[in-house]
Amino acid sequence: MCHVYASTDPARYECTTRSLRLQSSVTSVRLENEFWEILDGLARRQQLSTGQFITELYGEVMQTKGTVPNLASMLRVACAVHLHINAEPAVRSA
Template structure:
């Protein structure tokens, strides 16, 4: 079973840094390429750029929680939640 994970293309877990504008300030976020790809797809589904999608997510969290203590972690968890939600119908139909 670990072979599936161990054979992952290293490019997928290499990190990339992107600059984003959040509430008028420019910041940089460093994530593994796999997470950037998921975020790119999420943004595309919403007909937004990835930067716009992240900015909207950031704004919603700020409005509901008052702070974002670790943006990179928030984005990774958002990707994980997305994958869990997407997998639920497959689990229910199995």
């Protein structure tokens, strides 16, 4: 099992920083490339740019929670939740 993770292409866990505008302020977010790929895919499915998708997600979290203490962590967890939700049917049928 560890071989699957140990043999992962290092480019997937290299970090990339992107700039985006949240509530009239420009900010930068540094995430591993794997998370950017997931976010890019989620945005495409909703016919949004990744920046637009993150802005909408950020706005929804602000409305429901009132704060986003760590944007990068929130985005990583959103990706993990997405993967978890999509994996559940396969797990249940096994």
